[in-house]
Amino acid sequence: MSPEFIGLIMVAAMLAGIFVGFPISFTLIFLGLIFGYWGFGELVFYLLTLQFNATMMEQTLAAVPLFVFMGIMMEQANLMERLFDSVQKILAGVKGSLYLAVMFVATIFAAATGIVGASVTILGIMAGKPMIRSGYDVKLSAGLIAAGGTLGILIPPSIMLVVMGPVLEVPVTTLFAAAILPGILLATLFTGYAMLRCLVDPKLGPPLALERRAVGAAALWVEFFAGLVPPAVLVLAALGSIVFGIATPTEGAACGAAGSLLLTLAYRRLTWPRLKDALVKTLEISVLILFLVATSNFFGAVFARLGTPTLLTDALLGLDLNRYVVLFFIMGLIFLLGWPLEWVPIVLIVVPFLLPLVVKLGFDLTWFGILVAVNLQTAWLSPPVALSAYFLKGVVPQWELTDIYKGMLQFMGLQLFALVLIIIFPEIALWLPKLIYSK
Amino acid sequence: LAQGKPVKIRVQSVIPTSADEVTMLKEFAKDVEDLTNKSVTFEVLPAGAVVGVNDTLDAVDKGLIEGGFAWTHYWSGKHPAATLFGSPAAGSGVGMDNFAWVSWFLYGGGKQLYDDLWKEMKVNVKGFILQPVGPEALGWFKNPINSMADFRKLRFRTPPGIPGQIYKDIGVAAVAMGGGDILPALEKGVIDGAEWCCPKPDMTFGFHKVLKHYYQQGLHQVVVNADLYINGDVWKKLTPGQQKAIEVSANASLMKTVAYRITENGKALKELVDKHGVILHETPADYFTEYSAAAMKNFEANAKQNAFFKKVWDSQKAFAETAIPFWADAQKSNAALGGAYAAELKKRKK
Amino acid sequence: MSETPLIADDLVAGRRADPPAGMPGDMPRWMATTILAIDRFSLWIGRLVSWLTLPLMGAMAYEIAARYLYTAPTAWAYDISRMLYGALFVLGAGYALSRGVHIRSDFLYRNWSVRNQGRVDTALYVILYFPSLLIFLWVASNWAWTSVVRAERGMDTSWMPLLGPIKSCLPFGILFLLIQGVSELLKSLYAAQKGRWPNA
Ligand code: NA
Ligand code: NA
Numbered sequence: 007m008s009p010e011f012i013g014l015i016m017v018a019a020m021l022a023g024i025f026v027g028f029p030i031s032f033t034l035i036f037l038g039l040i041f042g043y044w045g046f047g048e049l050v051f052y053l054l055t056l057q058f059n060a061t062m063m064e065q066t067l068a069a070v071p072l073f074v075f076m077g078i079m080m081e082q083a084n085l086m087e088r089l090f091d092s093v094q095k096i097l098a099g100v101k102g103s104l105y106l107a108v109m110f111v112a113t114i115f116a117a118a119t120g121i122v123g124a125s126v127t128i129l130g131i132m133a134g135k136p137m138i139r140s141g142y143d144v145k146l147s148a149g150l151i152a153a154g155g156t157l158g159i160l161i162p163p164s165i166m167l168v169v170m171g172p173v174l175e176v177p178v179t180t181l182f183a184a185a186i187l188p189g190i191l192l193a194t195l196f197t198g199y200a201m202l203r204c205l206v207d208p209k210l211g212p213p214l215a216l217e218r219r220a221v222g223a224a225a226l227w228v229e230f231f232a233g234l235v236p237p238a239v240l241v242l243a244a245l246g247s248i249v250f251g252i253a254t255p256t257e258g259a260a261c262g263a264a265g266s267l268l269l270t271l272a273y274r275r276l277t278w279p280r281l282k283d284a285l286v287k288t289l290e291i292s293v294l295i296l297f298l299v300a301t302s303n304f305f306g307a308v309f310a311r312l313g314t315p316t317l318l319t320d321a322l323l324g325l326d327l328n329r330y331v332v333l334f335f336i337m338g339l340i341f342l343l344g345w346p347l348e349w350v351p352i353v354l355i356v357v358p359f360l361l362p363l364v365v366k367l368g369f370d371l372t373w374f375g376i377l378v379a380v381n382l383q384t385a386w387l388s389p390p391v392a393l394s395a396y397f398l399k400g401v402v403p404q405w406e407l408t409d410i411y412k413g414m415l416q417f418m419g420l421q422l423f424a425l426v427l428i429i430i431f432p433e434i435a436l437w438l439p440k441l442i443y444s445k
Numbered sequence: 446l447a448q449g450k451p452v453k454i455r456v457q458s459v460i461p462t463s464a465d466e467v468t469m470l471k472e473f474a475k476d477v478e479d480l481t482n483k484s485v486t487f488e489v490l491p492a493g494a495v496v497g498v499n500d501t502l503d504a505v506d507k508g509l510i511e512g513g514f515a516w517t518h519y520w521s522g523k524h525p526a527a528t529l530f531g532s533p534a535a536g537s538g539v540g541m542d543n544f545a546w547v548s549w550f551l552y553g554g555g556k557q558l559y560d561d562l563w564k565e566m567k568v569n570v571k572g573f574i575l576q577p578v579g580p581e582a583l584g585w586f587k588n589p590i591n592s593m594a595d596f597r598k599l600r601f602r603t604p605p606g607i608p609g610q611i612y613k614d615i616g617v618a619a620v621a622m623g624g625g626d627i628l629p630a631l632e633k634g635v636i637d638g639a640e641w642c643c644p645k646p647d648m649t650f651g652f653h654k655v656l657k658h659y660y661q662q663g664l665h666q667v668v669v670n671a672d673l674y675i676n677g678d679v680w681k682k683l684t685p686g687q688q689k690a691i692e693v694s695a696n697a698s699l700m701k702t703v704a705y706r707i708t709e710n711g712k713a714l715k716e717l718v719d720k721h722g723v724i725l726h727e728t729p730a731d732y733f734t735e736y737s738a739a740a741m742k743n744f745e746a747n748a749k750q751n752a753f754f755k756k757v758w759d760s761q762k763a764f765a766e767t768a769i770p771f772w773a774d775a776q777k778s779n780a781a782l783g784g785a786y787a788a789e790l791k792k793r794k795k
Numbered sequence: 796m797s798e799t800p801l802i803a804d805d806l807v808a809g810r811r812a813d814p815p816a817g818m819p820g821d822m823p824r825w826m827a828t829t830i831l832a833i834d835r836f837s838l839w840i841g842r843l844v845s846w847l848t849l850p851l852m853g854a855m856a857y858e859i860a861a862r863y864l865y866t867a868p869t870a871w872a873y874d875i876s877r878m879l880y881g882a883l884f885v886l887g888a889g890y891a892l893s894r895g896v897h898i899r900s901d902f903l904y905r906n907w908s909v910r911n912q913g914r915v916d917t918a919l920y921v922i923l924y925f926p927s928l929l930i931f932l933w934v935a936s937n938w939a940w941t942s943v944v945r946a947e948r949g950m951d952t953s954w955m956p957l958l959g960p961i962k963s964c965l966p967f968g969i970l971f972l973l974i975q976g977v978s979e980l981l982k983s984l985y986a987a988q989k990g991r992w993p994n995a
Contacts (some may be wrong), residue, residue, distance in 0.1 A: 026901050026913070027900065028899065030898055032897070032927065035922065036927045039927055052504075052934060056930055056967055060497025062878075062884075064877065066623065066625070075848050177629045179633075252637050254629070257858065259855075259860050261855075261930075263852045285846060285849070286842060289841060289891070292897045293884050293887045293896060293897075294891065298898060308493050350898065424528065442632075521955070522955060606955060610955075618866045618867060618868050618869045619861065619868065621873040621952075
């Protein structure tokens with residue numbers, strides 16, 4: 007049997023194998039070894055070691071534990087509540103004011119952290135109770151919180167983009183710049199949708215009860231600006247250090263991590279158990295992502311060594327389809343895989359397989375990366391494996407899981423709409439990097 | 446003749462397949478294929494295709510890929526003497542330019558020492574020097590520099606290894622940085638200057654979009670050699686004819702690369718200056734004295750620590766003692782000749 | 796407002812609660828002792844390794860300050876940072892296994908009976924997990940050892956650090972995974988027999 011064909015069987019075995027439910031990393035090691043041995047003998051054992059070595063020495067990925075640490079510190083220190091409280095009071099008279107407050111805080115927080123779990127939990131804790139008390143629609147509330155939380159992975163800094171940079175061989179800074187406008191577009195779509203629904207049916211988001219409204223307007227604005235300080239400090243530390251030319255993206259992550267540490271110290275929220283807990287959780291999430299980076303790099307290297315990618319790319323190009331038809335299939339595939347899988351295996355296993363094809367079709371890789379990122383945000387909002395739902399259910403137990411699901415699906419629709427917009431108008435992603443990088 | 450059992454050699458390069466070095470590697474491959482009636486063929490794989498860039502030599506050694514393509518000094522971490530073959534800073538401190546180095550390699554005993562290098566490293570490969578690509582430029586700067594004092598005020602991305610150590614030794618703020626970070630870091634001002642190679646590759650890299658001050662004359666990589674490694678077992682299984690075809694093509698590649706580079710770098714430099722407003726500068730004189738002296742010290746230290754390093758360096762010194770006085774003198778004619786015409790062109794332009 | 800949220804993790808919804816102090820009464824004594832000893836070992840390793848994030852942060856912060864304020868970039872920060880990061884996720888892999896953190900696509904798995912989950916896990920640990928990792932351990936140990944005895948150095952910076960220490964982290968990380976694997980195998984065996992996870 008030709009090595010290329012062994013590679014095809016390997017992929018089929020992988021798609022079946024990971025759904026058995028054993029940890030994906032070990033399944034990939036096992037399948038890579040088996041099929042690699044079949045294809046090119048015991049050299050595959052050495053390939054496994056060398057691929058782990060290459061991942062361990064990939065300096066850009068050192069940003070992963072640092073951004074994770076930053077997010078967890080912020081969450082543990084509860085530094086966002088002041089901002090949310092003041093925004094909610096300032097807007098109290100508006101119909102659907104809590105939707106506005108949630109999205110405002112979600113967008114700010116997305117620019118200060120790179121992970122989703124932190125956003126969804128914080129927003130759930132802060133907004134869940136007031137929304138229930140004010141009689142807000144459960145589906146719309148849950149959907150908005152979950153969707154707002156996913157912005158953290160698109161609006162820089164973003165762990166997903168840090169991981170995607172080396173895969174696409176696009177500088178992380180370029181991806182960061184390209185993600186800003188799509189992120190704002192999504193925030194606008196989410197807010198607009200919620201407000202429109204409220205306008206049509208005011209029962210979905212009634213004005214706040216009188217006792218929730220504040221008295222002095224001046225004091226309220228003071229609160230508001232005081233509440234803006236923690237996220238502003240973090241944005242300045244993490245993104246500012248990169249934008250103002252002090253640090254590379256990886257170093258920017260270290261600035262953000264150090265910033266979060268100093269911030270919790272300044273607000274006297276830093277305790278010994280909290281620091282230890284944050285470090286341990288950082289380790290857990292980092293291992294989850296990075297160990298899978300290493301194993302899927304190995305799996306991909308076996309695939310490449312078998313020669314299958316070249317074969318597949320040539321075969322697909324031989325069909326002579328319009329390149330946008332191929333793009334449609336690629337996006338459809340990623341969207342479908344996003345239902346059962348999370349973004350990590352998709353970025354690391356699926357995207358590299360598609361990459362040679364995308365390159366040969368002549369698509370801009372920065373643009374493609376953003377399409378994948380927006381597409382993959384839906385992976386957080388697609389039941390049954392929709393982690394945002396579990397986070398939310400964890401902090402707002404009163405909400406039914408089915409209602410949360412139904413709410414999330416509406417916002418998933420909005421994300422797909424944004425995806426189509428970015429495909430039709432590539433400038434949404436490409437205008438800002440061009441502006442910054444070609445003076 | 447040179448025919449034998451068909452062999453396909455997959456060569457993973459440490460640079461993207463769009464790079465100029467790969468263009469010349471493919472010409473070499475074509476020569477071998479033609480000479481062997483296609484019984485030896487090459488496939489060039491991009492950097493990272495099977496293993497990471499830094500693991501390329503290990504992968505060839507073990508036979509994961511049949512071939513690898515890099516510069517000899519990429520493997521200085523495995524043996525310090527690799528730098529004397531790949532990028533002997535300041536011409537090994539004994540005045541060798543890239544032509545003189547090739548002369549040492551072909552007729553001064555260098556080839557035997559080059560074969561010994563792989564044995565010293567204990568890797569099972571057969572190597573071929575293919576592409577002398579020196580001299581490389583000093584680099585790109587945000588603002589002009591007029592002396593070493595100016596240079597020392599700047600954060601400068603240097604090459605790794607010994608050439609970079611020498612920069613540190615003369616007090617330059619040498620920044621270590623991955624290739625992908627360099628351009629964004631220059632754009633943002635994280636660093637103030639950087640070096641990569643020479644006009645054509647530098648233009649491909651895109652330095653001129655960010656920096657305008659370009660210094661051609663530098664010493665850190667005045668000699669640079671790209672080479673090919675073939676797994677030892679694969680090499681031994683080739684017929685004598687096939688082996689000869691590869692050796693002959695490798696030798697041809699030496700001259701072809703020099704010729705190709707003059708043409709391509711010339712075109713690129715013209716485009717950089719005429720189209721992109723790049724300003725060329727003369728390198729400050731104190732750079733040469735300081736860098737040479739520091740290089741000498743670094744080599745002496747290495748020679749003291751490592752016997753094989755000393756052996757190679759001694760061979761280069763012995764060669765240089767007789768060859769360099771002649772070659773330096775002859776070079777004066779070349780420089781005067783070319784300089785006269787370049788000056789004439791400059792005058793006409795005004 | 797609750798002081799500490801329940802879930803801080805991005806992807807670790809299936810993460811286990813803190814390790815229990817004991818094992819169920821109907822578990823054989825040797826099994827319980829082994830599981831608890833191994834889990835304690837991994838927890839200890841995990842807590843130790845988790846501190847690497849702080850020097851990782853510190854090294855890069857120092858580099859930025861030295862470079863930006865004093866134009867005196869370090870030769871070592873780039874290498875040190877990636878070595879710490881590499882050590883972090885490789886040495887922490889065994890601990891992560893003990894907490895059920897390695898991601899599963901479990902939308903089918905979670906609907907099976909515990910007995911079936913235990914059976915499948917037992918089979919896969921025996922057929923898939925241990926053989927792959929034992930081979931991996933063997934090859935990675937030889938590879939790291941070669942680097943140590945040849946005093947191999949890095950070539951990406953002018954610092955040129957010895958690579959032996961970071962390369963040695965890989966076989967140790969695999970060893971920690973193998974040790975924790977024994978505990979996980981025993982837990983799966985128990986679940987297959989009794990229809991309950993011992994640490995649920
Ligand atoms: Na973010
Ligand atoms: Na999903």
